[in-house]
Amino acid sequence: SQTIHQWPATLVQPVGSPLSLECTVEGTSNPNLYWYRQAAGRGLQLLFYSVGIGQISSEVPQNLSASRPQDRQFILSSKKLLLSDSGFYLCAWSVTGANVLTFGAGSRLTVL
Amino acid sequence: GDSVTQMEGPVTLSEEAFLTINCTYTATGYPSLFWYVQYPGEGLQLLLKATKADDKGSNKGFEATYRKETTSFHLEKGSVQVSDSAVYFCALGIQGAQKLVFGQGTRLTINP
Numbered sequence: 001s002q003t004i005h006q007w008p009a010t011l012v013q014p015v016g017s018p019l020s021l022e023c024t025v026e027g028t029s030n031p032n033l034y035w036y037r038q039a040a041g042r043g044l045q046l047l048f049y050s051v052g053i054g055q056i057s058s059e060v061p062q063n064l065s066a067s068r069p070q071d072r073q074f075i076l077s078s079k080k081l082l083l084s085d086s087g088f089y090l091c092a093w094s095v096t097g098a099n100v101l102t103f104g105a106g107s108r109l110t111v112l
Numbered sequence: 113g114d115s116v117t118q119m120e121g122p123v124t125l126s127e128e129a130f131l132t133i134n135c136t137y138t139a140t141g142y143p144s145l146f147w148y149v150q151y152p153g154e155g156l157q158l159l160l161k162a163t164k165a166d167d168k169g170s171n172k173g174f175e176a177t178y179r180k181e182t183t184s185f186h187l188e189k190g191s192v193q194v195s196d197s198a199v200y201f202c203a204l205g206i207q208g209a210q211k212l213v214f215g216q217g218t219r220l221t222i223n224p
Binding site: 059096 | 148153161201205206207217
């Protein structure tokens with residue numbers, strides 16, 4: 001069966017520090033991978049998605065970047081965090097061509 | 113562009129009450145429609161889906177019917193329980209677009 005892992009679960013970082021959130025999927029090949037952000041009191045915003053290794057689509061201009069160094073690994077990064085980067089970050093995967101997403105448990109980032 | 117609009121929350125009901133959470137959409141193609149649920153501190157889980165007009169998705173006592181004429185996909189449950197307390201997200205997916213568009217989420221609280 002397929003599983004998705006996301007870490008760390010909780011992170012508190014100072015403004016201006018770097019960020020790395022990791023997501024891996026097991027039990028499937030060539031998945032579509034996604035990073036969403038859920039800010040406090042707001043909905044779900046798609047940040048990045050990837051349909052293959054090295055292929056990253058950015059949905060909104062921002063302080064973050066994403067990379068897919070391996071087929072089942074998706075990394076969300078920032079060189080210098082802003083206060084506005086605080087939120088709940090969700091990784092998700094889907095079978096290529098399908099619309100059903102399976103989400104990880106999320107990573108809560110607080111920037112102070 | 114494609115978008116999803118959900119009823120404003122939060123919604124508070126008593127146990128065994130009837131639930132409706134409204135969802136309407138705007139899409140250029142023929143979308144699939146989804147309801148996801150997020151329990152406190154967790155990622156999102158697929159609750160139900162419908163892939164074409166007049167389809168009814170159902171799961172755990174929840175139902176939603178894909179209404180093309182009113183571009184709606186309202187979530188209903190006849191008798192809610194305290195364990196249904198969560199945030200509910202309506203979403204649409206366009207075939208071939210490789211991503212989902214989410215509504216802003218509706219927080220539901222059920223009191224005993």
